[in-house]
Amino acid sequence: MAEARALASPRRFAVPARWRGTIAWLVANRLASGALTLVIVSMVIFVITGWLPGDAAQEALGQSATPETIAALRAQYGLDKPPHIRYLHWLQGLLTGNLGQSFTANLPVTELIAGRLPKSLLLAAVTAAVSVPIALTIGILSAMWRGRALDRALNLATLSMVAVPEFLVATIAVLVFAVKLQWLPALSNAVDVSTPAQFVRTYAMPVLTLCFVVIAQMARMTRAAVIDQLSASYVEMAVLKGARPARVALRHALPNAIGPIANAVALSLSYLLGGVVIVETIFNYPGLASLMVDAVTNRDMPMVQACAMIFCFAYLLLVLIADLVAILSNPRLRHR
């Protein structure tokens, strides 16, 4: 419970008095520390890729590598320069908005990402649109009936959902809905989606699988946050005013639990961009996660960098939005 509440506490900042607490300041501050985080990410990734055995040239040539061709490719990719020079060069490009050229595809990284990012965002958005209401409903119902049969059943159900490996869920779903029943396509290439019906058919199974993964955590956090509020004395007051359980939970406890819930949702959703490799692989969905995994396999440094930065940025953005939601939902913080 405290866990849920704790997540909501906006961080403390070093702020000049005049600005302190304004939302603009919070955002500015977050953006600054976010930039720092991104630089750290890029450095760590850069160093780590340096540790990875092999490089882009070797991976590209594979079995048929010869010293000559490797050297030539290295020169082509600029891998013959010392790492710090490469990093600075990359950073310089970044500052001018240039994410560099993908080694393997020989295309600008931005171009490759531009093809995938909207798809990833769409999948994440659809999953969020489905899973968040379900998770919140489960969490709130559990909290309302805490300790009762319904709560236990929901608890068991959500736990069982996370306990099944993702690839198994996905494979079973395909087996049932695509192969046996032939209701849905087995693949979700998302290339020829034009009608709403196609859209539903394309996204049904990937979204279902991802829901299995993210609902449990969100539901549990929601339950904890709402229960935390249900023990508050204003809830007792509402009960003493004659409010029914649904009103107590929805009108009184829920608004107060929005902060922690928003944070839990943000944490879970951040998974939906970078953590969905298995789903992208099984459903052949052209998203960013598999792009990144490919890039790691191919040691396609500029690509790995770009993807990691995007994931990090998305994570930071989600957390920031969650904090903003917490602040905006709370009149104490809104009307200072």
Add this chain to the structure above:
Amino acid sequence: MSALVEVQGLSVVVRNADGGETAIVKDVSFSIPKGRVLALIGESGSGKTTIALSLLGYARRGCRIAGGSIRIGETQVLDLDDEGLYALRGAKVSYIAQSAAAAFNPMKTIMDQVVEGAVIHGTATRAAAEAKAVELFAALALPDPKGIGARYPHQVSGGQLQRLMAAMALITDPELVVLDEPTTALDVTTQIEVLRAFKKVVRERGATAVYVSHDLAVVAQMADQILVLSDGEMREIGATDDILVRPRHAYTQSLLAAAAPQPRGEGAAKDAAALLEIRGLVAGYGRVGADGMPATRVLDDIDLTIARGRTLGVIGESGSGKTTLARVVAGLVPAARGSVLFEGQPLPTNLTERTREQFRRIQIVFQNADTVLNPAHSIARILARPLAFYHGVRGEEAAKRIARLLDLVKLPATLATRKPAELSGGQKQRVNLARALAAEPDLILCDEVTSALDTVVGAAVLDLLAELRRELGVSLMFISHDISTVRAVCDDVAVLYSGCKVDSGRRKDIAAPPFHPYADLLISSVPELRSGWLDGLPARLAVEAPAPGAGKPPPGLCTFLDRCPVRIAGLCDQVAPPRRILEGGKEILCHHTGAELEAVQVTKASGPGSRRRDETERI
């Protein structure tokens, strides 16, 4: 059927950890005629709230109404099903809780919450309910009755919130109003206003009410009848005057006897060497600006001295900076300006620069006993830590000392194995004190050490402090908003208002005028144990405390300006008040001279009640 409320043989049990049940309310019966107010009094934990809640057919989590019957009008409350209860609560019976601040949902506007009962029960349309709420706001003497509903709970003061809750309870015209310690959390100046408002509404609407309190003086103002409880059992019930003047039960008698604190002897001679000296102190919270000043300035230019073996009382209303002062001395809040000298040596303001010996010699007893004891540690562990930390005492010897400490603060030794959550508020407060004593300090900063104690136990703690001072030469800073206690135990007194020391002097100086106008207001606001005291108060005492965030007067000017009944236009709002030293060493921060003040003071030298004893003692 003469009585509106009829309670017969009520008993409530609580489930304990091992699955068994303990009775916390045993066989309580009473009845209240329509339009009358019954007070429930008794020490903390005696079951007052439990009884009050059972009138709404409600038992807190873990509790269960085990027997008896409750009839309100035609309704048998304990026979109702869920639907019946929904219909009862907030419509026929409504509840006003102890802490309005906690009982209001911080996320919703006040109006939303005030009219919610009417909306739920459909007793009025929303528009009609809102109109009625505005009426009630006006009746309760709330400022800006039309606009206040649009605010959020944190935007109004505690006293106002308490009255808003009364409006919330009255919106459905309930047959019975249950008020559970509605003013305990307020300081005396605010308490008066709230009590007045309640009394007016109760009188005008002819409401039937149950009024819960442990403060006899307050009850004396509000109730027609009093029911005395201890340990969940009814001790006595009778008309207010009967109980207050002619208590029959021994418990009631002891309560009344301890109601007025006995004055303790003076400490060391007043010219004893200074142990703690505070010079020109400015402190506050928040980020320190370029000028070295904190964002919110709480204390302003404070000078204080505590001599060895003496007690300094610090009084002032809530938020005046008393706790902050103690924290500065303890090193928890840095001083922005000025200095804190301990035995003539400046104390580092930064915690990390203090030596362990300095830490040991200055101990602070925190105000909120609920939150200063680590809930994960047992009492023994909490007390053992300072013993080990300062004195290296461990094992057998530590156990012995812990037992002695518990004994000193009148707690049973069996408590040692319990966790703080298993203690009552008063017990926690005493553990808190014992922890400070364990360090064997030279200076104890006592922040409201007796506020949660009933009069009997409170007196014992005061005795202990007096003894320490007398026998070990310990100095005390005694922070309280309870003036009668301060008067009883302190050698010197300082009155804080909004971070300024507005009045200070020896113990005798606060017994008689002249006072600073604020000190006057404060002293005259302490309720007296006689019915009719409230009605006899002059109206000007009702000057409102400003709502939070209302903004202080311009810096430099008198901080009490807005509320001062004797302010001089063109002077007070133009020029900073001078610090006057009156005869006898009393210091006042005011434009008025001592004689001027004495003439207009509400409190007279020969005030009634407890003060008389002080005077006789002094003479």
Add this chain to the structure above:
Amino acid sequence: TNARAQTPRKGGRIRAATTSSSTADTLDPAKGSNATDYTRHNMFYSGLTQLDASLAPQPALAEEIRSDKATVWTFKLRKDVKFHDGSPLTPADVVYSLNRHKEAATASKVKTVADQFSEVKASGPNEVKVTLVAPNADLPVILAASHFLIVKGGARDFSATANGTGPFKLKEFQPGVRSVGVRNDGYWKAGRPYLDEVELIGIQDEPARVNALLSGDVQLILAVDPRSTSRVRATPGYGVLETKSGLYTDLVARQDAAPTNNPDFVMAMKYLIDREQAKNAVFRGFAVVANDQPIPPSHRYYLAGLPQRPYDVDKAKFHLQKAGMAGKSVQVVASPAANGSIDMAVLMQQSAQKAGLTLTVNRVPADGYWSNHWMKHPLFFGNINPRPSADQLFTQFFKSDAPWNESGWKNEQFDQLVLAARAEPDNEKRRKMYGDMQVLVHEKCGIGIPVFLSFLDGYNSKVKGLGSVPIGGFMGYMFAEHVWVDG
């Protein structure tokens, strides 16, 4: 399926799924590195020659091929062949296409092969002459590889264009997503191709690939797991095409490291391979028992008389004892990168235990296997794709100076045989020499080849015209121009 007998129907579209697709997907034939690339390249480009079902080279863009002592080769080009952009095929295009492999900057996968071209030049309006540094009778076979497909002269940018002379024109190429080709109406093979459009995608996960086939999302899939064949075959309207091939996963004992350089240890390992078990348990029968040499039974130079090495724990024990390895412990490196190697390693672990050797299996990631593990441990698994000619196999993987001499084996007699056979135009003599080489590898080389694997393609029965070219699945990656859809 007797698809070939039916009359092809024009029109229709199919979607085919290979095993992988990533941003490394390329339209440059020189850089092709996996089945997906090969298949894609064969859609858009044509080569000078093309392999048939028996892996014999057939003329393609080259109408006529002549050689002088297998050293100077003259290719007469087909007339009226047009690139997709409408320009005609000229000798200059061919010269450019072949010469570019020799430049390091091209990063060609076949640079080592192309290094034997000492000169490539146009020798007439319709003729190209290739001079080799040494005789090689297999040049037409070599040139059938997808890497040597002909591109437009001067072409450098392959990021979004594939201007070839192949059966399909590029319609869409998204690396890591899909490639789409539409019929090239001006294709030089009359009447071909049949399909209007082919979409090529990669599905890495095998169950997902099979499910995509069975749910009708794709019509053709590469690399069905042997364990899935029964499921596909049991589903009406679907089939699995087995192509027996020279593909093998081999156990390699480095000859430059102890204890694997001990001939007795190597022999013990070879006896410890339970080939029948590998064939049945690991590959569910879709394999042919091999005999520790790389030429499969279907090959024209296969030496039939070589006695089969049995699974023999006692002999293994004997050799282990002789090698002083009894009761010792050895590590073998396996990886998902080498098809079936982990399972085979686990099976060998069991048999080794019976022979008194503790074999610990070190499974390493597929990622980076070829650059970081392959040929870098004393005992490991490799995986060798079929080569159309015996010469290529022996030259690239067994000759002392072979770039990928897996076991680091050095045998002078063998090296001489390779050179001699390569230059030998007489087929019977060549067969004899290749037979001798197989014996040498079987006896002496540090390589154990348990089985030859089959390629398994899954197909929707509506897809007709599918056949086998044992160089790989998908008809040797050339299915696009051969298949049509029924109904």
Add this chain to the structure above:
Amino acid sequence: MSLAGKIGLFFVVAWLLAAIFGPSIAPHPVGAVVSPDVFGAFSSAYPLGTDYLGRDMLSRILYGSRFTIGLALVAAICASVTGTTIALVAATAGGWVDELISRLMDALISIPSKMLALVMVAAFGSSVGLLILTAAVSYTPGAFRIARSLAVNVRTLEYVLAARARGERLPYVGVVEILPNMVNPMLADFGLRFVFVVLLLSGMSFLGLGVQPPDADLGSLVRENISGLFEGAPAVVVPAIAIATLTVSVNLLIDSFSGRTGRVAEN
């Protein structure tokens, strides 16, 4: 203890026993091919059927449970303990230390776990210890985030202030005053983290990291037998159920703990 708690306890104990004694009671060696019948059904000879190579599933699960329970438990504990420790350091020190640690952890969250795993294998080879390390590193930032926000909240509470006023040093404040008051939510978090680690393991062994054949953890057993799913082979169903019972029961047990202490604290 609630019924759910008892059920949880029962399964947890059962699985612990399986992990401890499994290999000694397994009917067959873990790598032995015992049947020509792959994906065999339940039978008296092979109570849980056979796997994709014809190995006895019962034996494989008994061996595998040791890895899953051992690895996941140790890794989840490492992640939670490390995350909590770092969070305590960050929260008690505050200021730039806190800021720097928090940024580093945010950055760590963005590093793809595949990359991390590959670097680990490349740098240190493949071993069980490394597998634990990788899983722990992957889940530390998450634990850190929750622990830090808890610790920051507790830090502002008055009993912590009281300790500072007594002159206590930061390590004492962190370990003795703050830590015990965030144990419950961290335990609940640990429960979910355990589930994630169990599932992560199968992915890791797929990358070649960790449990080496012929051994396999439960998740890998599901994965390697996935093609048996279509025939409804026990080889894929049984390990999946094993994972579910293990992870769900661990959480039920933890829930019943924190539920109980929670109620005591409420009184």
